[in-house]
Each structure stands twice: as structure tokens, then as C-alpha cells.
Amino acid sequence: MEKPYGCKLPRKFYLQDTLEIARGLLGKYLVHENAQGMTVGKIVETEAYLGKDDPASHAFGGKKTERTEVQFKVGGHVYVYLIYGMYNCFNIVTEKEGEPKSVFVRALEPIAGQDLMRDRRGITDESVDGLVELTNGPGKLCMAMDIDTSMSGKDLCEDEIFVTYPKDEDHMKIVSSERINIDYAGEAKRWPWRFFIKDNSFVSSSE
DNA sequence: CTCACGATTAGA
DNA sequence: CTAATCGTGAGA
Numbered sequence: 123m124e125k126p127y128g129c130k131l132p133r134k135f136y137l138q139d140t141l142e143i144a145r146g147l148l149g150k151y152l153v154h155e156n157a158q159g160m161t162v163g164k165i166v167e168t169e170a171y172l173g174k175d176d177p178a179s180h181a182f183g184g185k186k187t188e189r190t191e192v193q194f195k196v197g198g199h200v201y202v203y204l205i206y207g208m209y210n211c212f213n214i215v216t217e218k219e220g221e222p223k224s225v226f227v228r229a230l231e232p233i234a235g236q237d238l239m240r241d242r243r244g245i246t247d248e249s250v251d252g253l254v255e256l257t258n259g260p261g262k263l264c265m266a267m268d269i270d271t272s273m274s275g276k277d278l279c280e281d282e283i284f285v286t287y288p289k290d291e292d293h294m295k296i297v298s299s300e301r302i303n304i305d306y307a308g309e310a311k312r313w314p315w316r317f318f319i320k321d322n323s324f325v326s327s328s329e
Numbered sequence: 330c331t332c333a334c335g336a337t338t339a340g341a
Numbered sequence: 342c343t344a345a346t347c348g349t350g351a352g353a
Binding site: 169171178179180203204205206207208209211213226228259260261262301302303304306307 | 334335336337338
Binding site: 187188189203204205206207208271 | 345346347348349350
């Protein structure tokens with residue numbers, strides 16, 4: 123059977139500068155296969171959280187707690203947390219061990235397993251509008267890909283969940299903006315650490 | 330132990 | 342625009 127994805131990213135990818143990784147992840151495929159089946163989504167929107175020097179980061183000031191300690195692992199691990207008591211947020215830990223930086227994945231474009239995604243999202247609309255609703259937000263993509271906090275701490279360099287270079291990476295223009303919904307972060311709200319693929323309709327709708 | 334809060338979403 | 346909904350983490 124022909125796989126709808128390419129080669130898994132090596133550890134080295136996740137050891138680059140976090141802002142480079144946030145941009146570099148755009149266009150890559152996130153792959154998760156479990157007993158229900160396989161789902162694949164192209165990463166189209168990310169945000170960088172730069173750890174101890176970033177007031178918006180859960181690790182601001184070097185704070186380490188039970189929930190956030192996976193961010194201190196070596197780059198390539200998964201950090202998932204629950205927000206508002208009901209939605210999961212998927213992040214990729216970056217850089218060397220002890221450096222609690224990460225990239226938050228805000229939106230995907232469904233590539234494979236769309237029927238399964240529709241089931242998990244409870245969406246019956248098979249039009250383009252329905253397709254966009256599957257993964258155009260951080261909580262939505264976690265529902266579609268079946269990602270929850272039990273996956274926090276997993277290693278993307280293993281086989282349960284991983285990111286790949288697609289066989290043919292599309293031509294795309296990357297743009298940046300302020301990060302979304304971090305009013306608590308003061309002046310850091312202005313820092314342009316959100317990246318997305320220009321004109322991609324699966325990017326989350328906030329501006 | 331208590332309790333305020335959130336890197337969101339769906340729906341009015 | 343707001344309600345939903347609960348794990349987390351700081352403080353008593």
C-alpha cells in the first residue's frame with residue numbers, strides 16, 4: 123500500500139533554533155496511527171514559545187511543574203495540555219535538553235483519514251466548508267487526530283506519532299503575525315512568533 | 330485544602 | 342458576544 127507521507131524528520135531537525143523550527147514545520151505532515159486508523163495532516167499554522175524568556179510560555183522564568191516538565195526534554199518530544207477543561211493543545215518540544223522551548227501547532231490541512239476525522243469531530247458536512255472545520259484550530263486538530271494529554275512526553279522520533287517531509291513539498295509563502303489569545307503576556311503579545319502559510323484556507327480564522 | 334484561571338470552541 | 346468545563350498550580 124502506498125503511504126500518503128514521506129520520511130520521518132530526524133532528531134536533528136528539532137535541535138534547530140525554535141523560530142526556524144516553527145517556520146520549518148509548515149508544509150510538513152503530522153502522522154498519527156492507532157487502532158481506529160491513520161490520520162495525516164499538513165501543518166499550516168504554528169506559534170513559537172521561547173521558554174524562560176517568553177512571558178507567554180508555560181515555562182516563563184524557567185518554571186517547571188508536573189504538567190510542563192516535558193518541555194525540558196530534548197527537542198522532538200510531544201507536549202500536550204488541556205485548556206479550558208475540555209480542549210487539548212498539541213506542541214512540539216524544541217532545542218537541547220533543559221531548554222523548555224516549544225512550537226504550538228494551531229492548524230492542519232487534512233491529508234488522509236478524513237472520514238475518521240469527521241467521525242471524531244462529529245461533522246457530517248462533506249463539502250469544503252466541513253473539511254476546513256476538521257482541523258482549523260488547535261483544539262479541533264487534536265480531536266481530529268485523536269491527540270490528548272496521555273500522549274504528552276511521547277517522542278516524535280519513535281513510531282506512534284511523528285512528522286514527515288512530504289514526498290512533494292508544495293510551493294508556499296510563509297507569513298508571520300502576533301500570537302493568538304495571549305493577552306496575559308503583556309508586551310510579549312506583540313512579538314511576531316506566529317507563522318502560517320499565506321492564503322491557505324485551513325489556517326485558523328482569528329487575526 | 331480552596332479557588333481563580335486558561336496557547337479554545339460552539340453557538341446565540 | 343458568552344458559556345461550557347476541569348486540571349493545574351499557587352497560596353492558605
